[in-house]
Every structure is written in C-alpha cells, then in structure tokens.
Amino acid sequence: MSKKLYYFNINGLAESIRYILHYGGHDFEDIRYDRSKWPIQSVIDTLPYGQVPLYEENGKKLNQSLAIARYVASQSGLLPSGLWEQAVLDAAVHNIYDFWNKNNIREYMYADAERKAAMKKQVLEELVPFYFSRFENELKSNNGHFGGKLTWADFIFVGIIETANLFYSENIENNYPTVASLVKTVQNLPRVKEYISKRGPYGI
Numbered sequence: 001m002s003k004k005l006y007y008f009n010i011n012g013l014a015e016s017i018r019y020i021l022h023y024g025g026h027d028f029e030d031i032r033y034d035r036s037k038w039p040i041q042s043v044i045d046t047l048p049y050g051q052v053p054l055y056e057e058n059g060k061k062l063n064q065s066l067a068i069a070r071y072v073a074s075q076s077g078l079l080p081s082g083l084w085e086q087a088v089l090d091a092a093v094h095n096i097y098d099f100w101n102k103n104n105i106r107e108y109m110y111a112d113a114e115r116k117a118a119m120k121k122q123v124l125e126e127l128v129p130f131y132f133s134r135f136e137n138e139l140k141s142n143n144g145h146f147g148g149k150l151t152w153a154d155f156i157f158v159g160i161i162e163t164a165n166l167f168y169s170e171n172i173e174n175n176y177p178t179v180a181s182l183v184k185t186v187q188n189l190p191r192v193k194e195y196i197s198k199r200g201p202y203g204i
C-alpha cells in the first residue's frame with residue numbers, strides 16, 4: 001500500500017499525523033515543501049482545496065488535518081470502539097484546535113515586535129489559563145489521557161502544543177503538570193522518540 005503525506009518542512013498541522021503514522025509503524029513518504037518557496041502553483045494545482053496537509057493512499061487523496069489524523073489513527077488502534085467515546089474525543093480535538101486557532105499564528109508571524117509582545121501577553125494571560133486549566137482537569141480525571149488511555153486526541157494535543165511552544169514553554173511545565181506529563185509520554189513512545197531524534201528540533 002502506498003502512503004504519502006504532503007506538507008511544509010515544518011511541524012504545523014502535520015506533526016501529529018506524522019507521530020501517529022510513526023506510532024502505528026506505517027511505511028509512508030513524508031513529502032515536505034519549502035515554505036519559503038510557497039506558493040508553488042504546480043503543487044497547488046494537485047491539492048483538492050489548494051492547501052496542505054494532504055494524505056494520499058493508493059492514489060486517493062484526503063485533505064483536512066483532523067480527517068487525516070482520525071483516519072490514520074483508526075488504522076493504528078488509537079480510536080475507541082464506542083460511538084459516544086469517539087464523539088468525546090472528536091470534541092477534545094476540536095477544543096484543542098480552537099485553542100490553536102485563537103493563537104492567530106499567521107498574524108503573529110508577520111507582526112512587529114510591539115504587536116508580538118502584546119499578542120504573547122494575551123495568549124499567556126487569557127488563552128492559556130482558560131484552555132489549559134480545562135485540559136489539565138480533563139486529563140487528570142481520565143488517567144492522564146484524553147479518553148482514559150492513549151488515543152488520537154493525545155497525539156493532536158502534543159502536536160499542537162509543540163507547534164504553539166514559542167508562546168509559553170515554562171508556563172506549562174510549572175502550572176499544568178498533567179499536561180506536561182502527557183507531552184513527555186507521547187514524545188517517549190519508542191517509534192515517536194526515534195523519529196524525533198532523527199527529525200531534530202521542531203519548528204513551527
């Protein structure tokens with residue numbers, strides 16, 4: 001079976017998918033475009049909605065990072081069998097994405113120093129306390145995972161936290177220990193750990 005994941009040469013919305021594919025022992029091509037050369041029209045023309053990540057399996061194409069992650073997670077034993085439990089995890093990943101989308105990373109990347117400082121302050125003082133106190137509670141009452149044991153939502157969470165890391169690294173460790181512990185658990189899964197050691201430091 002041929003499997004390909006297309007994205008930029010950054011973590012972004014693809015890293016959780018890469019983690020899941022590595023965790024599940026999938027043989028896949030990790031195709032990365034140089035973001036500084038984007039837009040590459042010849043590539044964009046091959047993308048159903050002009051965006052990455054795109055996953056291709058035996059020539060069939062799937063876009064939308066969460067649809068891709070959920071699909072490869074289901075092939076990797078990371079989805080519960082109960083419909084209610086699946087829906088609870090779907091809600092968890094959307095909560096995580098809501099947090100991420102409110103970071104306004106695109107604006108942050110191009111902002112001047114003053115605007116950057118203001119945005120960072122807002123993230124640290126408002127967004128992180130609101131979301132992370134809830135993430136911490138959800139994890140604490142579910143055995144340290146989203147869903148009581150290792151699930152695809154855990155991978156989404158760690159990928160997004162790493163991607164957002166520039167805003168608040170120490171803050172998590174000190175104030176949200178169950179969150180910090182889940183990050184380490186996922187990063188230390190043997191195949192994920194091996195991939196990270198080859199990948200090197202992450203970039204947004």
Ligand SMILES: N[C@@H](CCC(=O)N[C@@H](CS)C(=O)NCC(=O)O)C(=O)O
Binds near residue numbers: 050051
């Ligand atoms: N909702 C989509 C968003 C995809 C998206 O925003 N992709 C960005 C990279 S993170 C992209 O392709 N940007 C280049 C462009 O739009 O030209 C998903 O979750 O996959």
